[in-house]
Every structure is written in C-alpha cells, then in structure tokens.
Amino acid sequence: MNAKSFRGHWWLPGLSDDVAPGQLVVDESGRCALELVGSLDLCAGAALEHPGDPDAKAIRQERVRVIHGQVRGRPVTLLNCFAGDADGLSHRARSRIDIRVQDALIGAHVEHDEPAFSSAIVELENLTGWLGTEGQIDRQSNAEGESAALTRPDDLKAEIDGWTITARRILQPFHSEVSHAKASVSSHVAAYLVVRAPGPRPARDYHAIILEFMDLLTLASGRPCGQITLTLIHRENQVLRERDGSNYEIDTRVEAFGGRIHTAEPQSAGPHDWDFRFRCVDLSFAQIVPAWMRLRRRTADACNVFFGLQYARPTYTEARLLLVAIVADALSAGLGGTSPLKERGSYRNRLRELAAIPDQQAVHSIMADIEMWVRDLLQARNSLAHTGNDDAERDIFELEWVTSSLLTLVLMAQLGMPADVQRRAASTVLKPPWS
Known part of the structure; x- marks a missing residue:
C-alpha cells in the first residue's frame, strides 16, 4: 500500500474542548504515527489505562487507550497510543508531540474495546x-x-x-x-x-x-x-x-x-x-476453516512461534533450529488431549509420537531415518539451550528444514488432509532441496 496522511484535529474521549491539530501518517507497512502540533493532556481521566491504580503513573504517561479525531469531515479513532518525542515537560508547555498508534480506524468514533x-x-x-x-x-x-x-x-x-x-x-x-x-x-x-x-x-x-x-x-x-x-x-x-x-x-x-x-x-x-x-x-472450505481454527486455538503456543518464524525469520540458523525444537515440544503438549500423544513422556518420546501422526510414506519422503532425526534434534536442542553453540555432526540448516517440514505435515494431518495430499506435499515442496 502507498503511504497515506490525514490532517485534522484530535482530542481525548470526553474532552472535546481540548483539541490539538495534527497529522496522522500511515506508512507503506501500515504503521501509524500521530504528529500533534501542540499537545493533549495524556494523563487526563478519560485517557487512563488503569484509572483506579495509584501506581500506574508511568503507564498513564506512556499509553493512551483512545484518541479521537476529525479528518476531512470523517471521524477517526486511534487505539493504543504511545507517547514518544516531545519538546516540553508538561502538555501545556509543548508545541509538538509524536505518538505511535497501534490501530487507526478511519470512519467512526469508538471507545476502547467497544463492540461496535x-x-x-x-x-x-x-x-x-x-x-x-x-x-x-x-x-x-x-x-x-x-x-x-x-x-x-x-x-x-x-x-x-x-x-x-x-x-x-x-x-x-x-x-x-x-x-x-x-x-x-x-x-x-x-x-x-x-x-x-x-x-x-x-x-x-x-x-x-x-x-x-x-x-x-x-x-x-x-x-x-x-x-x-x-x-x-x-x-x-x-x-x-x-x-x-x-x-x-x-x-x-x-x-x-x-x-x-x-x-x-x-x-x-x-x-x-x-x-x-x-x-x-x-478439503471443502466448510470443513477446512473451522477445523483449522479449532486446531490453531488448541495449539496456540506452538503455532504462535511456528508462524512467527514464517513471518519474520531470525537471521541465524541456530536460533531458528532452537525455536522449531521448542515448537515441537509445544505442539506435542497442545495435541495431547485428542491425538495419539496420551502421556507427556520424555522429549525423545514426544518427538517419536509427533513423527507417527502424519502419513508415514510422507514422513519418509522428508527424512530417511526417524530415530536419527530424533537423536540429532535432541542433541542440537540441548547444546543450543545450554551453551548457545551447536556441536552436532549433522548440518543444522538441514535439521531445521526437516523439522519444520515434519511440523507442517503434523498440522496438515491434524487438519484432516488426506494421505495423498500429505504425500504430494512431502515429495515436492517439503522435502529438502538437496535430497
């Protein structure tokens, strides 16, 4: 998306008489920032995050739940706002303040968490x-x-x-x-x-x-x-x-x-x-969407890390490998109630149980020896977690790829993907490119 800017006037909910001009800037990534000319009293009662907490003064000064505005005749709501650079010690003395904004809603005035x-x-x-x-x-x-x-x-x-x-x-x-x-x-x-x-x-x-x-x-x-x-x-x-x-x-x-x-x-x-x-x-849309959302919620801890790796991969292979090893453990815990993972045994056994969930022909397309993978991942995880170094003989880039591919097959199997779909994925896009 192209960068956008919205010039208008801004105030805190319930304090519409205290208005400051300014510009909301939305950059190419969607990140939002409000550049105020003048200032607002961000410690005013309507803006408090914890109005009944006497120890929340620092939070009150840093985070404001809601700021309202009017831009070209359109109402605007800014949610979860964080004060940044300013040129004065008090809001009355300031001629400028920059505010980071988590979410900007162009077209309505709403309150914090309002079911609108x-x-x-x-x-x-x-x-x-x-x-x-x-x-x-x-x-x-x-x-x-x-x-x-x-x-x-x-x-x-x-x-x-x-x-x-x-x-x-x-x-x-x-x-x-x-x-x-x-x-x-x-x-x-x-x-x-x-x-x-x-x-x-x-x-x-x-x-x-x-x-x-x-x-x-x-x-x-x-x-x-x-x-x-x-x-x-x-x-x-x-x-x-x-x-x-x-x-x-x-x-x-x-x-x-x-x-x-x-x-x-x-x-x-x-x-x-x-x-x-x-x-x-x-798999039909009517089947796959609810099945995925239930699976995603049941394995939230594992999926948060696993998909975080997809959206913003760490630079170092060692970090990625340690994280996928952690995902494997969390996925085992998340699936424990309804999958073959009945007991929380050793990490070694939990890896074996994970590898048993997908179609076995698909699994063997991405790894020739499950026991070797279990041994190598366990050794690499322990070395990285305890010393920060990897002294395994196996290429850790390959080990990370294979582990991520297996986790993908586990999620596909739990989602209800047929064996032939798992095999197709394993033999084409999931297998290591050098195999």
Missing part, C-alpha cells in the same frame, strides 16, 4: 490462488483464433462458534490497452473474505480471527501471507437523504490500518498451483 462492528471485509495475500480458479476460466483455441470466458463461482461459506466466514470472488470485465506496437486484452480474478460476527464485536476480535486465517494461508502456501486491506462494518448504518427528501441507509465502512509483523506485497508474484502444500480443493 458487525462484520469485516478483508483481502489477504495468496487467498485467490489458494481458493483456485478451476471452473472460472474457460479458454478455447482453434484454427480460427482464441476465445476466453470468465465465470463467477458461488460463494464459499464456513461457520465456527457463531462466526460466518464467506469467500467471494470478483471478476474484472475484459478491457483493452493499445500501444504504438500492439493491442492487449486482459482481465483478472480476485478474492476477498467477509467475516461476520454473531453480534457486534470490537475491532480486536476481527484481528484475531483474520490472523488465524492468515496462518492457514501461510501453512498452505509455505510463505508468509499478510493482510492487504481491512474494512470494518459499523453496527450502525449511515442515513443519507435522497433528492426527494426521503432517507436511505448504507453501511458505515471503516478503514482499518495498523502495523503488522509481515507487510503484504500484493503486486509481487504469487505461488502457482503446484507450489501450494494444499489448496481449498483438497
């Missing part, structure tokens, strides 16, 4: 490729020429805990471009999700469920999949007036911005069909 939004519309990287274009594109060629047709498929819908997640695809009409040398005709297919809550929810609840879906796409594609755009739909519609004096209502759409661990690059080349470990055609 009924649904959300989100674009995610690689969603279109994961859903597939089978049945959408019909291309025919003969001696007389070529023809192509696009068909919009039906929506795909899944439900979990009262939430409804709908995948929709849109088609761009064919258009032509003419240059001095040639003429071209093109179109495209794009997908987005509509996330609808069982009742009005705060913005952070949508962030949580969207992150879970991003992790699903990251697992499926083998590359980080980020959020491209997010629009929240406010629970209250806008009421507009027709020329004849009658009223009509439209959705109140709120643009949401905020820094993320991975910055989406929607214009970059995406994976081909064969680059995915699995796609939506391998």
